[in-house]
Amino acid sequence: DGGITQSPKYLFRKEGQNVTLSCEQNLNHDAMYWYRQDPGQGLRLIYYSQIVNDFQKGDIAEGYSVSREKKESFPLTVTSAQKNPTAFYLCASSGGLAGDYNEQFFGPGTRLTVL
Amino acid sequence: AQSVTQLGSHVSVSEGALVLLRCNYSSSVPPYLFWYVQYPNQGLQLLLKYTSAATLVKGINGFEAEFKKSETSFHLTKPSAHMSDAAEYFCAVLSGGSYIPTFGRGTSLIVHP
Numbered sequence: 001d002g003g004i005t006q007s008p009k010y011l012f013r014k015e016g017q018n019v020t021l022s023c024e025q026n027l028n029h030d031a032m033y034w035y036r037q038d039p040g041q042g043l044r045l046i047y048y049s050q051i052v053n054d055f056q057k058g059d060i061a062e063g064y065s066v067s068r069e070k071k072e073s074f075p076l077t078v079t080s081a082q083k084n085p086t087a088f089y090l091c092a093s094s095g096g097l098a099g100d101y102n103e104q105f106f107g108p109g110t111r112l113t114v115l
Numbered sequence: 116a117q118s119v120t121q122l123g124s125h126v127s128v129s130e131g132a133l134v135l136l137r138c139n140y141s142s143s144v145p146p147y148l149f150w151y152v153q154y155p156n157q158g159l160q161l162l163l164k165y166t167s168a169a170t171l172v173k174g175i176n177g178f179e180a181e182f183k184k185s186e187t188s189f190h191l192t193k194p195s196a197h198m199s200d201a202a203e204y205f206c207a208v209l210s211g212g213s214y215i216p217t218f219g220r221g222t223s224l225i226v227h228p
Contacts, residue, residue, distance in 0.1 A: 004158075031214060040124065042205065042220035043159075050214070090158055094214065103149055104216065106158035 002027045004107035006091050011112045013078070013085065021076045021110045023091035030095060032074035033104065036060060037088040046089075049074055078112065086114045117142045117210045121219035129227050134178075134193040136222050138206035141187065146210040148189040150180055153203040153221075162204075165189060176200070201226045 004025045013019045025032065034046040045058030049068040063082025068074055074093075078085045089110045095102035122137040140146055147166050151159040163174025170182045180191045189206060203223050207216040 006158075033215070040220070043218045045215065048215060088156075092159075102214070103161045103164055104159075106151075106160070108158045109156065111156070 004091060004093055004105055006089075006107035006110050008110060009108065011110055013112060013114050015114065016080045018077055018079050019112065021078070021089055021091075021112070023074045023076065023107060025072050025074075025091075025093045025105070025107075027093055027105060028071075029093035029105070030071070031093060032068070033092045033094075034058075034064070034066065034074070034076045035090040035092065037090060037109075043090065046076065084114075085112055087112060117146065117208045117213070117217045119206050119208050119217050119219040121204075121206050121222050123222055124220065125223045125225060127225040127227065128196045130198055131195050134191070134196045134200065134224065136191040136204050136206075136224065138180075138189045138191065138219060139187055140189060140206075140208045142208060142210040144210050146208045148180075148182060149207040149209070149216065150174065150178070150189075150191050151205045151207065152176075153205065155202075159205060162191070196224075196226050198226050198228065200224055 007022045031050050033048045035043040044060050046064050047066040049055035065077045091107040092104040094104045118141040120139045149164045150162040152162050153159045163172045165172050165182045173179045178193045203221045205221045206219040209216045
């Protein structure tokens, strides 16, 4: 079945640690996205990528980094510079070409908690 | 520029009652509109989308939405609520050649027995 997988489902981070969240898709989509979700704040865009080896900052990129070495993979690293990383993180993908107006497909999410 | 406003962060209905979740958008060009549903601790799932064909769009689980250009609205309805409809609902808009949607803040639907 085609879809998006995220791992791990739950992640715990100690202060000062970097952690990496995995996102893989087998939908052959060009565009991939990372969102952060906090209660009552909807979805906030962290980073997005339209093609391999290229990505852009979203609205809240500070303290995060990404890479896009393969079309199907878009890992997110939460660095120690992110002061309040406890949140639910969602990865999404879409056809991505401007003008296609395709819906996004979402993974099941990773819940990150800082200890 | 595009924006979305979802009126009401929480909507409470009784089982069997009409569900109405409101979404208003702002867009300088004809928009594409989406409703997504999110169950607790899960990702978002597409309910339905409007892409300039029929103004009344039918989706999964008995939901439908009507695009009203004059009111810049895309409200989501379901004639009879079921307990399993309890979830968070997000409205989103795409327009102006962008492939990045703008999401509303979400509305939590609570269904009472």
